[in-house]
Amino acid sequence: MDNNGSSEQAKAVEIRGVSKSFGSYQALKPVTFDIRENEFFTLLGPSGCGKTTLLRMIAGFEQPSGGEILLRGADIRGLPPHKRRVNTVFQSYALFPHMTLSQNVAFGLENLGWAKERREARVADMLRLVHMEQFAARRPQQLSGGQRQRIALARALAPEPEVLLLDEPLSALDLKLRQAMRDELRTLQRQTGITFVFVTHDQEEALDMSDRICVLGDGEIQQIGTPAAIYEEPSNRFVADFIGETNFLEAGVLSVDGDNATVSTPLGVTLSAPQKRAAVGGQAWMSIRPEKISLPARPGQIAVDGTIEGANYLGGYTYYVVDTGAAKLRVSKRNAASRGRMFEVGQPIKVSFAAESVRILGA
Amino acid sequence: MSGNSDVRRYPGFGPLSVLFFVYLYLPIAVVVFYSFNANRIVANWGGFSLHWYSTALSNAALVGAVKTSLLVAAVATTLSIVVALMAALVIVRGRQVRFRRASETIVNLPLLLPEIVVAVAVLILFSELGLTSGLLKLMIAHTTFCIPFAFLPIRARLQGMDADLEEAARDLYASGWVAFRRVTLPLIMPGVFSGAMLAFVISMDDFITSNLLNSGGATTLPVYIFSLIKQGVSPQLNAISTLIMIVSVVLATVAFLVQRRR
Amino acid sequence: MNAEARNARWNVLGLLPAQLIMLATLIVPVGIIVLVSFSTRGPYGGFDYVFTTAPYRQILFNEGWTGELEFNPQYLIVVARTMILAAATTFICLLLSFPVAYFISLQKATAKMLLIYLVTLPFWVSMIVRVYSWIIILGNDGVIAKTLHALGLVDNMGSLLFTDTAMLIGLVYSYIPLMILPIFASIEKLDPALVEASHDLYGSRLTTLRRVILPLCRPGMMAGSILVFVPCLGAVLEPILLGGGKTMMMGNLIQLQFGAARNWPLGAAISIVLMAAVLVFLVWRGLRAIRRERAEAAA
Numbered sequence: 076m077d078n079n080g081s082s083e084q085a086k087a088v089e090i091r092g093v094s095k096s097f098g099s100y101q102a103l104k105p106v107t108f109d110i111r112e113n114e115f116f117t118l119l120g121p122s123g124c125g126k127t128t129l130l131r132m133i134a135g136f137e138q139p140s141g142g143e144i145l146l147r148g149a150d151i152r153g154l155p156p157h158k159r160r161v162n163t164v165f166q167s168y169a170l171f172p173h174m175t176l177s178q179n180v181a182f183g184l185e186n187l188g189w190a191k192e193r194r195e196a197r198v199a200d201m202l203r204l205v206h207m208e209q210f211a212a213r214r215p216q217q218l219s220g221g222q223r224q225r226i227a228l229a230r231a232l233a234p235e236p237e238v239l240l241l242d243e244p245l246s247a248l249d250l251k252l253r254q255a256m257r258d259e260l261r262t263l264q265r266q267t268g269i270t271f272v273f274v275t276h277d278q279e280e281a282l283d284m285s286d287r288i289c290v291l292g293d294g295e296i297q298q299i300g301t302p303a304a305i306y307e308e309p310s311n312r313f314v315a316d317f318i319g320e321t322n323f324l325e326a327g328v329l330s331v332d333g334d335n336a337t338v339s340t341p342l343g344v345t346l347s348a349p350q351k352r353a354a355v356g357g358q359a360w361m362s363i364r365p366e367k368i369s370l371p372a373r374p375g376q377i378a379v380d381g382t383i384e385g386a387n388y389l390g391g392y393t394y395y396v397v398d399t400g401a402a403k404l405r406v407s408k409r410n411a412a413s414r415g416r417m418f419e420v421g422q423p424i425k426v427s428f429a430a431e432s433v434r435i436l437g438a
Numbered sequence: 439m440s441g442n443s444d445v446r447r448y449p450g451f452g453p454l455s456v457l458f459f460v461y462l463y464l465p466i467a468v469v470v471f472y473s474f475n476a477n478r479i480v481a482n483w484g485g486f487s488l489h490w491y492s493t494a495l496s497n498a499a500l501v502g503a504v505k506t507s508l509l510v511a512a513v514a515t516t517l518s519i520v521v522a523l524m525a526a527l528v529i530v531r532g533r534q535v536r537f538r539r540a541s542e543t544i545v546n547l548p549l550l551l552p553e554i555v556v557a558v559a560v561l562i563l564f565s566e567l568g569l570t571s572g573l574l575k576l577m578i579a580h581t582t583f584c585i586p587f588a589f590l591p592i593r594a595r596l597q598g599m600d601a602d603l604e605e606a607a608r609d610l611y612a613s614g615w616v617a618f619r620r621v622t623l624p625l626i627m628p629g630v631f632s633g634a635m636l637a638f639v640i641s642m643d644d645f646i647t648s649n650l651l652n653s654g655g656a657t658t659l660p661v662y663i664f665s666l667i668k669q670g671v672s673p674q675l676n677a678i679s680t681l682i683m684i685v686s687v688v689l690a691t692v693a694f695l696v697q698r699r700r
Numbered sequence: 701m702n703a704e705a706r707n708a709r710w711n712v713l714g715l716l717p718a719q720l721i722m723l724a725t726l727i728v729p730v731g732i733i734v735l736v737s738f739s740t741r742g743p744y745g746g747f748d749y750v751f752t753t754a755p756y757r758q759i760l761f762n763e764g765w766t767g768e769l770e771f772n773p774q775y776l777i778v779v780a781r782t783m784i785l786a787a788a789t790t791f792i793c794l795l796l797s798f799p800v801a802y803f804i805s806l807q808k809a810t811a812k813m814l815l816i817y818l819v820t821l822p823f824w825v826s827m828i829v830r831v832y833s834w835i836i837i838l839g840n841d842g843v844i845a846k847t848l849h850a851l852g853l854v855d856n857m858g859s860l861l862f863t864d865t866a867m868l869i870g871l872v873y874s875y876i877p878l879m880i881l882p883i884f885a886s887i888e889k890l891d892p893a894l895v896e897a898s899h900d901l902y903g904s905r906l907t908t909l910r911r912v913i914l915p916l917c918r919p920g921m922m923a924g925s926i927l928v929f930v931p932c933l934g935a936v937l938e939p940i941l942l943g944g945g946k947t948m949m950m951g952n953l954i955q956l957q958f959g960a961a962r963n964w965p966l967g968a969a970i971s972i973v974l975m976a977a978v979l980v981f982l983v984w985r986g987l988r989a990i991r992r993e994r995a996e997a998a999a
Contacts, residue, residue: 156608169602183610455803465833528714552934559729679829690824
């Protein structure tokens with residue numbers, strides 16, 4: 076693996092003030108961020124957030140309405156797709172149906188003018204890399220979804236692109252296969268050392284695979300960070316809501332002291348917790364994840380009275396809805412004991428949580 | 439009554455369909471049957487004979503008309519397929535095409551006008567231009583009305599083709615021309631082929647325009663057949679018709695099989 | 701921007717040949733037809749660009765020596781016959797095509813393919829040969845007459861040829877594949893679950909046909925009607941061969957004026973009437989489609 080330059084975190088792609096409008100509709104507001112060499116970078120967001128548009132602008136299929144895109148420091152604005160050392164794995168895979176698998180993989184190399192022997196060696200290597208060497212002479216129609224996915228990867232990786240773009244490549248696969256392909260993708264990225272830019276709307280996929288995630292919403296960047304940072308320290312309500320599950324309670328900001336804020340909550344308690352963008356007198360949300368609430372209450376934590384209003388048994392976990400009078404809290408509880416459900420609907424109960432687990436998010 | 443248990447079936451549709459196919463093929467069968475009639479008078483059966491085929495094939499006027507038709511059809515097919523292919527690529531694949539719908543309507547204009555109007559239009563045009571070469575007139579006119587028939591199958595094929603494939607080619611370092619030659623063209627080839635077949639048959643089959651333009655010594659096959667019909671029903675005419683039908687069926691079958699191939 | 705300018709250039713270049721051809725051979729000439737229809741007939745056929753409305757008057761009236769107009773319905777009858785035959789042909793094609801297309805769509809894949817092939821086949825076979833075949837069948841000595849005679853049913857029925865009925869049979873025969881194919885396509889698109897849902901909700905076969913299947917096949921019927929009606933209006937071969945010289949339709953009336961009668965202005969005027977009829981029909985269908993879409997959108 077090539078580790079030169081990764082110490083100073085060389086930039087593979089620089090997005091500078093890039094925006095995109097279709098007519099009067101602004102699909103992407105001006106965004107600026109960098110994608111580092113050798114990282115697995117994910118663009119995550121709901122459909123229509125502009126993530127695919129961004130990817131297509133890096134690939135050269137769309138022209139930015141404003142701003143510039145740098146690929147390894149060089150401005151690639153105006154360059155047609157075939158002059159960018161960037162390859163794409165398409166959502167539909169887009170394998171050429173009139174070519175065999177090896178012809179598909181060789182296509183980019185031919186266009187780059189690789190000599191025949193070098194080309195054939197590379198194709199063989201790539202097919203081996205994705206464990207498809209025995210299918211070289213088949214055509215795409217004869218493959219299963221997972222196999223097509225592998226060939227699409229081999230084809231896009233063969234020309235050793237500076238950046239590999241992946242447009243929701245797992246969305247067409249069924250659940251089991253999707254899980255397996257996640258690991259395979261991650262392994263491939265490590266093996267090849269190529270920068271991956273991955274687009275998805277599936278937050279679990281993003282958390283599982285990425286080095287860093289860029290959460291996009293409403294055509295702008297909501298947050299960029301490691302999976303843990305995105306989950307644990309969401310920068311706003313959108314991110315906290317989109318990634319994982321959480322309870323939102325309206326909170327009144329009493330005071331802000333650096334990274335912490337003191338708020339009054341509808342649960343009848345006043346607490347001090349890490350904050351983002353909270354302002355005194357302003358509206359804010361207190362967010363607490365279901366798995367961070369203790370059921371039953373633990374000593375030393377903030378405790379609240381309530382009753383069990385509902386229970387959803389999900390195998391590994393049971394989700395409880397606890398009615399505290401002022402608010403309903405969703406609580407997840409691991410089913411460690413052999414019996415699934417430990418609490419009955421209607422049962423009065425005390426729940427608790429630590430103030431450090433709470434996040435205060437300004438509106 | 440197993441059919442009745444299927445709610446999708448309707449009684450009577452089957453027999454009606456059988457009658458329909460009889461209606462469709464009976465006249466053709468009659469022509470073929472009488473073409474083998476030895477008797478000069480069509481309706482009186484005089485025994486089996488291939489006589490009329492040999493007279494048909496040695497008929498110089500017929501051979502001349504076939505040659506004219508083939509020449510006109512070849513030129514019209516080639517021109518119309520090139521023009522239609524270019525138009526289809528822009529109309530289906532072009533980005534930010536202004537007046538896309540209007541452009542498509544213009545390409546399909548000959549389908550929206552009754553053919554006699556198209557024929558009158560080109561007749562008047564050629565008379566205003568003072569064009570006298572019958573062959574040239576036919577080639578121009580046939581190219582015009584063949585364009586939509588060449589266009590529609592190509593358009594359908596292009597629309598059915600995933601645009602991702604062209605993007606994938608561009609992504610894999612193919613220039614626009616290479617992407618067209620190596621990905622788009624091979625994949626829409628069945629459409630191009632059926633468009634060409636259709637244009638060819640439409641040109642070979644044309645009567646209205648060719649008849650109205652019939653001057654300058656260029657008589658096409660249908661115009662010649664028309665002149666034979668005017669002279670009255672004859673066994674030789676049946677033989678000629680049968681020969682034409684055989685050629686048509688072969689062409690249609692090839693076109694059909696190509697279209698079916700995925 | 702660079703890429704967009706390149707795009708625009710290719711777009712124009714790609715469409716140019718087709719548009720130039722249509723402009724030169726159709727759009728401009730149709731303009732000339734309009735001019736000719738208001739021109740004076742030349743002394744030896746042809747025309748002179750001297751403005752007159754005489755060609756249109758000729759459609760309705762005979763002009764006497766002293767210029768008095770006498771109503772002459774002969775051309776009007778041709779126009780009416782054309783409209784009625786075209787409408788009747790379209791209607792019969794619709795009526796016949798639906799059951800046949802539906803029947804075909806119920807077959808297994810191979811049989812379906814074969815039947816569709818059989819429907820399209822006549823379309824490839826020379827039109828003039830197909831129309832000619834009906835002369836043999838309908839003629840004085842024709843197959844029908846002979847058969848009926850041999851059965852002793854009718855002694856001498858006379859010729860079926862050269863009648864409106866003969867034309868109608870020929871027109872339906874010529875154009876029915878163009879009706880079946882689009883209807884078949886729309887039936888194929890129909891989700892069988894919709895038919896089952898209708899039955900599940902207590903719909904009888906008839907109700908299902910009327911309330912579910914037919915409405916969903918309307919786009920195909922609409923397309924088929926246009927494909928049949930427009931060429932029927934301009935039919936030439938069927939009236940000449942099966943209608944004889946006497947019972948004309950607009951198509952062969954036009955042809956006559958540009959041919960033997962050498963009255964180009966009159967021919968042009970009738971062409972304009974024909975085009976107007978087509979236009980009215982297309983606009984009417986278009987408006988109906990738009991209105992239906994609006995109603996569906998509003999609902």
